Amino acid sequence: MIWRVIGQIARAGICTEPAPDIGSDAQAQSARIQTELLNILGQALCIRQVDAGSCNGCELEINALGNPYYNIEGLGIKFVASPRHADLLLVTGPVSRNMEMALKRTYEATPEPKLVVAVGDCGCDGGIFGESYASCGRVANVVPVDVTVPGCPPEPLEILRGILQAVRRRVKAKE
């Protein structure tokens, strides 16, 4: 049994790909990302994901960040179960009116310094759902947003790029 598992692991090999380039001044090599994260946070980057009303397409791509290709944990980034443990909120939208309060409370529960990345066209501008009796539209209508990642849904690499940009901004502010 265990030989079959080992055989499968060996055959699959390591398929992790390099982290995305986020601009010439910030070549995002994983060692550098880790150092930056340590500099700014003194620890791994902890993300609390909040689905504030999405169609679940964005969630699928955020989940994909954990697969061996993107290997987000290898960069020192992990998803946590509580906003109280989080440095960054990754929010998908549109923010439904039924989730507005839950999102605000999640934001309030996140310790400073906190970053917010809005993921997906709906999170950026309300998308196809817009604003209505049931939808508050974009995430920025409910909580302050640092970085937006457009796309329907944005591909995992774009989401990772958005996360790194948000952190990078904080690093620059500190410098």
Next chain:
Amino acid sequence: MKIPGLDLEFVALAAPVPIWYAQVTGPQWLQAATTVRDEGGRLLALWASDATFSIAADAIDTRAGAVFVAYVRQGGVIWLALPLEIKNGCPVYPDLAPLFPVAARMQRAGTDLSGIHAESAIDTRAWLNHGAWASDHFPLRQDPQALPQPLPGALTDYPFVRVEGDGVHEIAVGPVHAGIIEPGHFRFSVVGERVLRLEQRLGYTHKGIEQRITQLAPKEAHKLAGRVSGDSTVAYAWGYCMALESACQVTIPPRAAWLRALMLERERIANHLGDLGAMGNDVAYAFGLAQFSRLREDWQRSSKAAFGHRFMMDCIVPGGVSGDISLEHKDQMLVHCQALELQVRRLFDIYEAHAGLQDRFMVTGRVTPELAAQLGLTGLAGRASGQARDLRCDHPFAPYSELHVKMASHHRGDVGARAAVRFDEVFESIRLIRQMLGALPSGPVQCELTLPAKPTKGAGWVEGWRGEVFVALELAGVDDGNRILRCHLHDPSWQNWPVLEHAIMHNIVADFPLINKSFNLSYSGQDL
């Protein structure tokens, strides 16, 4: 189509699946329900329509529409319309929940969105309206071209059912969950570790899709339909397009139908791979997650290469599909199918032989076939509990009529059975994709649609990876700008969420994530 003992005039819709429409009276409404239940039929969807508000010439209250119900019988779907009766200023209809428990939440949603009431219903708590809009404001009764300014209110407390007794305590979970999943609230009543009762409160992702869709042009609305539940975007887009094409009385070119089915099977495989990995992860088998998520990523990348989108969003369009696949991608897909099959077989053997994993999968979250039949469990979860129904086999339309789909079916009804159905369906879908690629008919992949001149109904019915997606569409005529008067998009999660409340009973709290994942229901699909 006939219902024994009822004299109804059924009209067949021009869809590739058998769907009949008829209007009934109050007594016929109940008699039809009883007959369908007694012959082993199921309730597929229940919704209200105010479509008459702009087309009824002689209506006294132009806002009083109809309540619709769709049943699945041996010969196909029957869509029944009951014009609403006004009692004490309130539109009412006979309650169906005593006959079909699954109707209860749909009826509550009908009250929230359209202000119609099931007479003498036991549970009248609001379902989708959490207080964010006034209880006397009915979103689906508004004129979509002149919507009032939203007046958001404060969210209200929900009267959960309290379990009392020695040692009973409650665990409240959500709406923001611990993982990367959609929002919803679960209230567990437990003694020690054992769950006595689970009550769900959903509706958190309600974003007004059914109102929004009436603001869109019929030939554009497939994009919104494809975003009802992102994981089922192909199934929804096809369902909507089938409804629109049936209203327009158009048969799409054969190659378009085959490419749609190719995408649907690709979507099924992608989701099953994801779930098999996640279920492994929920029993602390990280190897399973790593392997299956890798396979899923490969699969999505090849969807992007062939169709231009990792989920094939917006690839199905009214009249056909948005583009053809190249010979090169066809060959790549065949090679990929072979590699995938080999790897999934290997992983299947490992899952089967892993004692620790099987120990957690077996007898966990069991839904017996009897309970499944009573509560109307559908789709892949239904097939894991002896409900041998699959639209691709029961009413095969092109291209399934030529593919002879082999249905996966199990009787244990536990987490293990739901995993086994997924494995079986992955292998079967790989076979189907191969067969389709080998026999793709040539010709155009899209045709022109002419919107009907008169108000028309259309319907679509598709077996998505989770279960059957049903779309009912009412179009206005040319006099009213060919608008969408009403479009109801029904997710199989409506049927399966209430069954999950039963599946968790007497299991331990720690097994809930696993049981929940084994169903993997859509929040967004049922919240709309």
